[in-house]
Amino acid sequence: xxxxxxxxxxxxxxxxxxxxxxxxxxxxxxxxxxxxxxxxxxxxxxxxxxxxxxxxxxxxxxxxxxxxxxxxxxxxxxxxxxxxxxxxxxxxxxxxxxxxxxxxxxxxxxxxxxxxxxxxxxxxxxxxxxxxxxxxxxxxxxxx
Numbered sequence: 001x002x003x004x005x006x007x008x009x010x011x012x013x014x015x016x017x018x019x020x021x022x023x024x025x026x027x028x029x030x031x032x033x034x035x036x037x038x039x040x041x042x043x044x045x046x047x048x049x050x051x052x053x054x055x056x057x058x059x060x061x062x063x064x065x066x067x068x069x070x071x072x073x074x075x076x077x078x079x080x081x082x083x084x085x086x087x088x089x090x091x092x093x094x095x096x097x098x099x100x101x102x103x104x105x106x107x108x109x110x111x112x113x114x115x116x117x118x119x120x121x122x123x124x125x126x127x128x129x130x131x132x133x134x135x136x137x138x139x140x141x142x143x144x
Contacts, residue, residue, distance in 0.1 A: 004078045021033070033045070070113060074115065076113060110123065110125075117139060118139035122135070
């Protein structure tokens with residue numbers, strides 16, 4: 001299907017338990033999984049039905065078998081490394097492309113999502129599991 005069209009990549013991350021293994025965000029709507037020394041990983045692709053370009057990917061430092069993806073349509077998905085289907089999906093909190101996701105290095109249920117409109121969405125799943133706990137707009141900080 002994608003043989004004639006080159007796949008564009010936007011982000012990547014390593015598996016915290018195995019630095020030989022990495023995940024790559026692609027414009028096909030999938031996250032691609034591979035290893036430096038072996039091509040035999042399963043599954044090799046995640047999110048095959050999403051349709052929206054994957055623009056960010058971040059492995060959990062606390063639960064290494066889980067990772068988050070951000071998409072051009074503003075949705076975010078949580079995956080387990082063992083399944084190509086998302087465990088959970090969040091949408092509607094932004095209409096902008098998600099440009100970066102960073103998991104907190106100290107709190108397992110806290111992560112940060114930056115969108116293309118310079119809005120930082122701070123998620124704390126212990127407080128609000130369906131919406132960001134806090135939003136901060138950085139685009140207005142320079143206009144004082």
